[in-house]
Amino acid sequence: MTEAGAGARRTPPGGWGRWFGRPGKSLTRRLIWLAAGWILLALVATGFVLTNQFQESALRRLGNVLSETTDELVVRTVTASGKVLTPQIMDAPTLRVFSGKYWMTAEPTPAGGLRIITRSDSLYGEDLTVPTDLPGRLDDAYGQTITYNATGPAGEPLRVAASMKSLPGRTTPVVFFAAIDRSNVDVDTRQFATLTWVALLILGFILVSAVFIQVQVGLRPLYDLRNEIAAVRHGQAARIERSYPLEIQPLAEQVNRLLDHNQEVVERQRTHVGNLAHALKTPISVMLAEAGTAEGPLPELVRRQTRVMQGQVDHHLRRARAAARAAHGLGETTPVPEVLDELAVMIEQVFRDKGAEIDWRAPDDLAFLGERQDLQEILGNLIENAAKFAMRRVRVSAGASGLGQMIVVVEDDGPGLPADQRETVMKRGARLDESAPGSGLGLSIVEDLTRAYGGRLTLGDSEMGGLKVVLELPAAQAA
């Protein structure tokens, strides 16, 4: 979950609020809240059903006891000349006063009420509570048992069973009542309910946690995808490389297609800018040549303005290059020996008149982490400068310096550069030797490029006598 954690740090509503805050626009929260809702509903319903069932079955057991009592009552009851006589039932609880087990018999009165005929000793002269609508209900359910809750003579909660029966030799039916203390049932039910709700609460917690984990695991590819897109945006990757689950693979592919398209558009724009800038160079040459070295206000103006134009062209070309670098694939590697070899051959040829000798050394597997064009530009300018100012010899030594860096040292046996002038040459287009052709030392371009790659450029004295340029650049890790 470390990646999700990292994500949480990046997104504003961090911490727990991210998971349990308002559902809002978060998929995670939406999924978790929805699942939690369903789980809550299901668990509450389960809880009610379970506790109800438990109570009902407990009451049913009580009812069985009660119906045994009424049965016994019915069996033992005799009628003598219309009178109901009930002998004592020799069941200890029904004899002990307020024991919690009672019985009584009654007969309906013409007024619709009930008149008590006999009662158990345990009632001690009291009556069982009779709901006012009971006679009517007994009439409707003749012969069946009706149970209800009531309060006993000692204030205890009672379960009462009543049923109306006809007795032989008697026209008026008799209502038999049996009652039993139900406080045990109440306690059991409460205990069961407590247990059930605690268990369900724990279950709910476990389920929500499981959902949480499931959502995390399920949405992990989305976070991965987001991180990969972020890496592309930060220039750490060129494309979405990983493969994703069926559902979001198309999204990843579309993102890649979009990146390609973007790249294409940028490339096209850059080509346009480059073409325009390059196309302007010929007219600038023509104007410079035409103005020549002639004296007068017009040639002077043309010379001045063409120089401005040239500056603009160079500036925009450089920017186009910089944009290219920003958009272009990082992770591209360029073998250093190859570039050094082609540059050495070429620059020696250009400076053959003075017998320039470029001695380069680099390990075969040394690779620059960046584009070939950029390495060519950096090293080309440095080596050309060195060759320009060298008596004859230029030495280039390149090597990895660990930690993904490499160092290139370019030295020559020329006159070198005094320390106070070194800063000047780094300035854009600055040129120490105004008579030497070309647009400056090109060191500013080298510095721009080097900095763009997070590298470093330092100038010093070479033991060979001339300038020593030390260049630090990112290197590809040897495989």
Place this chain on the structure above:
Amino acid sequence: MRVLLVEDDADLSRQLKGALADAGYAVDHAADGEEAWFLGDTEPYDVIVLDLGLPKIDGVSVLERWRREGKATPVLILTARGAWSDKVSGFDAGADDYLTKPFHTEELLARLRALLRRSAGIASATLSCGGLRLDPRAARANVNGEPLRLTSLEYRLLHYMMMHQGRVISRTELVEHLYDQDFDRDSNTIEVFIGRLRKKIGSDRIETVRGLGYRLAPLTGESEAA
């Protein structure tokens, strides 16, 4: 001295023609790649100034064709594209020098003079060994007709080995002839350069004779039969 000027911009062509004529050159002008290729192929020029952005056939292709056909005339490339990657591809195509636009006319004339000086007396005794040929005066070498792109140290090493082909040359001897001063005289240096040469001319060309040194094999198996 005859020079072929290949440039499609009319004004620039006019200026350059004037400047070249003033400097004493006989100038022919071609405004597109096709014409340039034809002229360069048929006329014996001493030097060619070639613009890269040309109608019909681009400059690099024209140059590649000339070189494929064995034309060795020195070529100076005029290009608006000043990036080193462009320069490198120009040289790969066979250019001898380059000049980035915008440029000063004097600069162009100086470069042309240097090119002509170098190519003067190009016909000279060449050294050969199997398919390897080396022209000491022009400081050029080729293998089976393909020009080799050697740095001066590599060239010097190859030159020495070709002068002593068939003989085993010790590392010390090679180091002494590679550097004219006392730089970097360790035997590892030689191994580095032998390695690079092998890459460029074919690894079986240079034999390692253990404990003694190296020998340039006079003939490979293939050329032995020929």
